[in-house]
Amino acid sequence: MIIKIQNLVNKLxxxxxxxxxxxxxxxxxxxxxxxxxxxxxKEIKVILxxxxxxxxxxxxxxxxxxSLFDIIILYIYFLFLTFNLLTIxxxxxxxQSFYAFLYNYSLSIILIPxxxxxxxxxxxxxxxxxxxxxxxLWLVLIFFISFIAIFEWYIQAxxxxxxxxxxxxxxxxxxxxxxxxxxxxxxxxSPIDYSYLNAIFASLCLILFLTERKAIxxxxxxxxxxxxxxxxxxxxxxxxxxxxxxxxxxxxxxTRILKFFVPLIIVITFLIPFLDxxxxxxxxxxxxxxxxxxxxxxxxxxxxxxxxxxxxxxxGSFGEYHRIVIDNLxxxxxxxGGVFSMLLFFFVIxxxxxxxxxxxxxxxxxxxxxxxxxxxxxxxxxxxxxxFYLCLIPIFSRFSDVNSK
Numbered sequence: 001m002i003i004k005i006q007n008l009v010n011k012l013x014x015x016x017x018x019x020x021x022x023x024x025x026x027x028x029x030x031x032x033x034x035x036x037x038x039x040x041x042k043e044i045k046v047i048l049x050x051x052x053x054x055x056x057x058x059x060x061x062x063x064x065x066x067s068l069f070d071i072i073i074l075y076i077y078f079l080f081l082t083f084n085l086l087t088i089x090x091x092x093x094x095x096q097s098f099y100a101f102l103y104n105y106s107l108s109i110i111l112i113p114x115x116x117x118x119x120x121x122x123x124x125x126x127x128x129x130x131x132x133x134x135x136x137l138w139l140v141l142i143f144f145i146s147f148i149a150i151f152e153w154y155i156q157a158x159x160x161x162x163x164x165x166x167x168x169x170x171x172x173x174x175x176x177x178x179x180x181x182x183x184x185x186x187x188x189x190s191p192i193d194y195s196y197l198n199a200i201f202a203s204l205c206l207i208l209f210l211t212e213r214k215a216i217x218x219x220x221x222x223x224x225x226x227x228x229x230x231x232x233x234x235x236x237x238x239x240x241x242x243x244x245x246x247x248x249x250x251x252x253x254x255t256r257i258l259k260f261f262v263p264l265i266i267v268i269t270f271l272i273p274f275l276d277x278x279x280x281x282x283x284x285x286x287x288x289x290x291x292x293x294x295x296x297x298x299x300x301x302x303x304x305x306x307x308x309x310x311x312x313x314x315x316g317s318f319g320e321y322h323r324i325v326i327d328n329l330x331x332x333x334x335x336x337g338g339v340f341s342m343l344l345f346f347f348v349i350x351x352x353x354x355x356x357x358x359x360x361x362x363x364x365x366x367x368x369x370x371x372x373x374x375x376x377x378x379x380x381x382x383x384x385x386x387x388f389y390l391c392l393i394p395i396f397s398r399f400s401d402v403n404s405k
Contacts, residue, residue: 012051013055019048032163045107049110052110052111070116073348077344077348079344081105083340084341087310087337088100103386104314112352116355119352146223149184150227152185152186153182156182158173158182160173160175184227191233192236196375198227198231198240199240199371202225203244203370204367205221206221207367211362225240235382238377244370246370247370250369251366289381306339309334309335309340310335312336328383329385331383333385349372353369353372364398375390
């Protein structure tokens with residue numbers, strides 16, 4: 001019975017991931033068939049949330065006895081959420097602070113507690129995004145997504161742009177440009193989603209190549225690295241490169257790192273005329289952000305504000321009070337719940353990473369660590385609390401060599 005429930009948990013997780021992955025195509029099909037989009041990004045997120053609540057309850061049921069430490073960690077995370085929810089300022093003048101809170105924490109509200117349960121699974125069974133049985137399908141999917149991305153870059157238009165009229169002006173697909181150059185999004189609903197997921201699975205291809213020495217993984221790693229630049233989401237590039245750095249440090253000495261980087265640098269150098277690095281490396285936006293961060297930090301002008309924050313989250317869609325540009329995960333946490341909130345968050349994330357790396361394969365250990373570090377690095381330049389759940393993907397994955405070292 002336990003095995004059947006665990007299989008159901010795994011299948012629901014994979015179904016949730018696929019629903020997230022293909023929601024852009026789902027919007028297109030709705031528009032083409034029904035003439036309108038009824039299940040947009042917000043509705044899909046609600047459906048995913050309900051799926052994951054069910055997964056959480058099933059996974060909780062599997063743990064016949066939770067340790068006191070498990071219970072304490074779960075309570076600390078719920079304290080973090082509750083504290084931030086109560087800290088956020090509420091007004092009667094049209095502010096929707098509760099929805100602003102939900103936007104910023106979104107799926108992390110349930111996924112981080114689920115990951116805490118999942119990462120301490122005593123029987124060693126986990127999700128199966130990367131098992132031997134699914135590996136071919138996974139590789140085909142990556143090639144499919146990458147082909148569309150290259151095609152979009154070549155024609156300088158999103159595939160969804162051809163069907164723009166179908167959406168009836170609804171803002172469900174983010175058509176984005178930087179300095180007049182398109183930010184490609186392949187099948188996804190926004191370039192930042194694609195950029196982060198590309199970084200996550202490019203890092204996996206690098207790990208698989210370093211451990212299995214198969215050419216297919218080297219090809220995918222190089223292809224997805226190039227695409228990481230083509231997307232032109234700079235925080236996605238930070239995510240990708242920080243993850244690579246962790247992986248290289250784990251596998252290589254400094255001398256070998258330099259040798260490995262030579263062919264990669266040659267490829268990127270050759271592609272400079274096509275990658276618009278002048279757009280990517282333009283420091284103007286970064287300088288503007290530096291000035292903004294200094295101003296925001298200056299607003300924490302008392303010990304009370306530093307310790308407890310003052311309840312602001314970044315999303316002007318939910319009222320003028322939150323119409324603020326932060327673009328930094330850490331300053332965002334300080335403005336919402338202060339140092340207290342930040343310490344709670346990092347304590348839970350640290351425990352989650354440590355737990356998920358116990359009794360697992362070398363590949364998964366390195367992948368988990370590299371993706372969490374990559375996500376935290378991206379957070380230096382973007383307020384990514386609403387996307388933080390993406391770095392949990394490796395925790396819900398399993399390799400066919402779980403017991404190998």
